Amino acid sequence: MANAVVLRNLTKTFGETTAVSRLDLTVPTGALYGVIGPNGAGKTTMIRMILSILFPDEGDLSVLGHPTALQAKDRIGYLPEERGLYKRMRVGDFLVYMARLKGLDGQGLRGEVQKWLERVDLLDCEHKRCQELSKGMQQKVQLIAAVIHRPDLLVLDEPFSGLDPMNQRQLRDLVLEEHRRGATILFSTHIMTHAEQLCDHVVMIHRGQKVLDRPMAEIRDTFDPHRILFEPLDPGADAATLRSMAGVVSITTDNSTWDVALDPGASAADVIPRLVAAVTPSRVEIRRPTLEDVFVSIVSGGAAAAVDDDARLRAAVRDGGSEVRR
Amino acid sequence: MKKIRSVAGREFMATVTTKGFVFGILIAPLLIGLLIATVPRYLTKAPPKIEGQVVVIDPTGAVTEGLTAYLTPERFAERRQKTSLEIEKATPEVIRSRTSAVPGARTAVKQSIDDALGSVPRLQVVALPGGSDQEAAKAPLKVPLPDHGAGPDTRLAVIIVDADAVRPADGRDTYGTYELFVRDKLDDRLVDDLHAGMRDAIVASRLQVAGFDGGRIRVLTSVPRPDSRTVTAEGERTTNKELNILLPAAFMILLLVSVMTSGQYLLTSTVEEKSNRVVEVLLSAVSPMELMTGKILGQMAVGLLVLALYAGLGVLALVSFATLGLVDPFLLVFLLIFFVLAYFIFASMMAAIGSAVNEMREAQSLMTPIMMILMVPWMLWLPLSREPNSLLAIVLSFVPPFSSFVMLLRMTSVSPPPMWQAWASVAVGAVGVYGALWFAAKVFKVGLLMYGKPPTFGTLIKWARMS
Numbered sequence: 001m002a003n004a005v006v007l008r009n010l011t012k013t014f015g016e017t018t019a020v021s022r023l024d025l026t027v028p029t030g031a032l033y034g035v036i037g038p039n040g041a042g043k044t045t046m047i048r049m050i051l052s053i054l055f056p057d058e059g060d061l062s063v064l065g066h067p068t069a070l071q072a073k074d075r076i077g078y079l080p081e082e083r084g085l086y087k088r089m090r091v092g093d094f095l096v097y098m099a100r101l102k103g104l105d106g107q108g109l110r111g112e113v114q115k116w117l118e119r120v121d122l123l124d125c126e127h128k129r130c131q132e133l134s135k136g137m138q139q140k141v142q143l144i145a146a147v148i149h150r151p152d153l154l155v156l157d158e159p160f161s162g163l164d165p166m167n168q169r170q171l172r173d174l175v176l177e178e179h180r181r182g183a184t185i186l187f188s189t190h191i192m193t194h195a196e197q198l199c200d201h202v203v204m205i206h207r208g209q210k211v212l213d214r215p216m217a218e219i220r221d222t223f224d225p226h227r228i229l230f231e232p233l234d235p236g237a238d239a240a241t242l243r244s245m246a247g248v249v250s251i252t253t254d255n256s257t258w259d260v261a262l263d264p265g266a267s268a269a270d271v272i273p274r275l276v277a278a279v280t281p282s283r284v285e286i287r288r289p290t291l292e293d294v295f296v297s298i299v300s301g302g303a304a305a306a307v308d309d310d311a312r313l314r315a316a317v318r319d320g321g322s323e324v325r326r
Numbered sequence: 327m328k329k330i331r332s333v334a335g336r337e338f339m340a341t342v343t344t345k346g347f348v349f350g351i352l353i354a355p356l357l358i359g360l361l362i363a364t365v366p367r368y369l370t371k372a373p374p375k376i377e378g379q380v381v382v383i384d385p386t387g388a389v390t391e392g393l394t395a396y397l398t399p400e401r402f403a404e405r406r407q408k409t410s411l412e413i414e415k416a417t418p419e420v421i422r423s424r425t426s427a428v429p430g431a432r433t434a435v436k437q438s439i440d441d442a443l444g445s446v447p448r449l450q451v452v453a454l455p456g457g458s459d460q461e462a463a464k465a466p467l468k469v470p471l472p473d474h475g476a477g478p479d480t481r482l483a484v485i486i487v488d489a490d491a492v493r494p495a496d497g498r499d500t501y502g503t504y505e506l507f508v509r510d511k512l513d514d515r516l517v518d519d520l521h522a523g524m525r526d527a528i529v530a531s532r533l534q535v536a537g538f539d540g541g542r543i544r545v546l547t548s549v550p551r552p553d554s555r556t557v558t559a560e561g562e563r564t565t566n567k568e569l570n571i572l573l574p575a576a577f578m579i580l581l582l583v584s585v586m587t588s589g590q591y592l593l594t595s596t597v598e599e600k601s602n603r604v605v606e607v608l609l610s611a612v613s614p615m616e617l618m619t620g621k622i623l624g625q626m627a628v629g630l631l632v633l634a635l636y637a638g639l640g641v642l643a644l645v646s647f648a649t650l651g652l653v654d655p656f657l658l659v660f661l662l663i664f665f666v667l668a669y670f671i672f673a674s675m676m677a678a679i680g681s682a683v684n685e686m687r688e689a690q691s692l693m694t695p696i697m698m699i700l701m702v703p704w705m706l707w708l709p710l711s712r713e714p715n716s717l718l719a720i721v722l723s724f725v726p727p728f729s730s731f732v733m734l735l736r737m738t739s740v741s742p743p744p745m746w747q748a749w750a751s752v753a754v755g756a757v758g759v760y761g762a763l764w765f766a767a768k769v770f771k772v773g774l775l776m777y778g779k780p781p782t783f784g785t786l787i788k789w790a791r792m793s
Contacts, residue, residue: 084603
């Protein structure tokens with residue numbers, strides 16, 4: 001399968017600041033990639049280079065098989081982080097205009113716009129001026145502008161920011177629908193749960209460098225913290241009874257919750273029946289690594305320490321993760 | 327090309343459908359025309375009544391009588407009548423024929439002229455003997471007017487005639503004159519009448535003393551000045567001296583207004599797109615070059631609309647006054663060519679500035695030098711149109727961005743340059759356009775996504791070199 005986006009050794013500097021440094025990335029066609037990273041990490045600069053809004057100082061890129069996105073603009077949809085609409089333009093007219101810029105023909109365009117507006121519950125806003133819409137509504141209009149031409153590559157920069165939970169869900173469904181249609185989706189976010197819920201694959205950028213580039217499932221396996229959350233039914237139960245159990249390294253108590261750290265060689269499936277037999281629980285849960293843990297640990301631990309260093313990352317997740325929880 | 331067309335179409339429609347454009351470009355001129363037509367009518371509908379005394383201290387004893395005669399209501403009415411006839415004579419035939427064709431129009435026009443000239447003053451000339459106390463005579467001028475205005479006894483002016491105003495002093499051959507003291511805020515038309523009356527009375531007295539027949543001399547020295555007539559292949563017509571000066575100015579104003587209007591709109595819309603953050607959405611669909619080209623072309627259409635509108639009105643006015651023959655249609659073609667050249671240079675600068683700044687306020691400092699450049703031909707209009715082949719005029723007509731304005735000015739002047747110079751100026755202008763577009767494209771590409779510190783011209787040049 002051909003790759004939708006390929007970045008090789010991409011570097012972009014602004015004066016003294018290096019926004020993106022020697023970045024390599026391959027996004028296969030049809031994939032749903034999440035790009036995460038703290039503010040100022042270089043996500044938006046990378047996205048702008050993919051879209052040929054900015055041009056790299058060094059490195060090569062390929063977008064939908066072309067050396068520049070300028071040759072494939074009509075096949076790309078883009079929702080930028082900095083949202084903008086023509087304030088005085090009517091919603092329907094704006095969408096028709098954007099569709100035309102994306103190469104769609106005038107015939108039946110108005111109908112297509114209405115169909116999309118109806119899809120996001122904004123049909124009654126077709127003749128309203130953009131400035132009359134709420135922020136969430138404007139965001140939905142912009143998303144329609146990004147997908148109305150059924151792009152092969154959809155790039156969304158912080159698509160969920162500023163949306164209420166209902167609109168977030170609607171947007172997520174729409175993105176997934178586009179993915180099912182076959183579009184390659186690349187979106188950036190600093191809200192980790194969105195990446196976890198949506199992505200097949202996560203790329204983490206920190207200080208302009210890629211510090212993580214793995215499938216979601218692999219991240220879960222690799223960064224498994226080997227911890228079990230245990231809540232005893234009897235609030236007076238003594239945690240010390242479990243400390244000596246085989247496979248258990250330590251237990252940290254936090255009110256009624258015990259955080260049981262397992263030996264890296266131990267399996268949760270083996271340890272849990274023994275824990276339950278020793279102390280009757282009200283809740284037992286295998287602690288999963290969250291992207292937030294990975295993110296925070298990399299950001300707080302420094303990118304240099306984390307670059308392609310699984311062992312140190314794993315350690316950072318363990319230590320940092322428990323700290324975060326506390 | 328299709329995308330450029332879409333951008334241009336949106337730019338055009340977004341501009342011409344704004345209230346600002348409709349009001350500023352379409353309705354404002356109509357309103358101004360309406361005001362010009364109606365306001366003077368209302369302003370002069372009831373001119374203030376002038377009534378009061380004019381005191382004359384006349385040691386010669388020969389001037390007061392002449393002045394009194396000059397200031398009688400009958401003589402005032404007679405003079406008004408004469409002026410009214412002169413105005414009517416100066417009115418173009420086309421308007422005269424139309425007013426006489428419409429019932430009541432002639433009376434209305436006559437009434438308007440009479441109103442404009444003011445009502446006939448009712449003045450009483452009071453003669454005081456020479457040697458009267460001048461300060462005492464002037465004192466009533468300081469007394470404020472009563473609330474109901476001036477009455478028959480209100481002193482309006484004091485005239486003190488020199489003793490030698492009619493006969494030169496012994497041993498001299500020059501005459502004296504007079505002094506005029508008036509009340510504060512006296513109608514300036516009355517002041518003019520008093521001067522004219524004094525001149526008339528003194529000259530008449532001097533002639534009489536010298537033994538000449540005043541009436542005879544007036545007849546002998548009167549030579550009516552005829553209008554010169556311009557002879558052309560199409561026939562003869564009255565020479566319109568004013569038009570010879572105004573035509574170049576009219577063409578340049580047309581060029582300036584259309585170029586500045588559309589350039590200003592381009593700046594505003596670019597700044598708006600940038601500050602609204604819609605520019606990044608657009609750049610995901612079109613390249614910076616396509617966006618800039620579309621915007622420039624869209625606003626050029628706006629400029630052409632303005633040009634067509636105003637030039638059309640001008641042509642219409644010339645047709646109405648039967649003076650269309652004064653404008654060579656070829657000049658209109660050159661107006662169009664020079665508009666395109668001047669517009670592209672100006673618009674390129676506006677696009678560059680618009681893309682570089684974050685808000686309109688920041689654009690002002692960058693705009694100042696551009697506006698000053700545009701003002702140069704305007705400031706030099708009179709010397710350039712009087713001396714269209716001076717060294718300055720020739721040099722400026724080959725230096726973009728002045729070239730378009732100055733060459734058009736020269737071409738519409740009384741001694742236009744040879745045709746090869748016009749075409750050479752067009753060629754130089756085209757090179758200027760290329761340079762301006764190149765610079766603007768470089769700055770536009772970098773500036774659109776730059777936010778933060780307001781740039782200077784130095785920054786723009788740096789971006790152009792960097793891009």
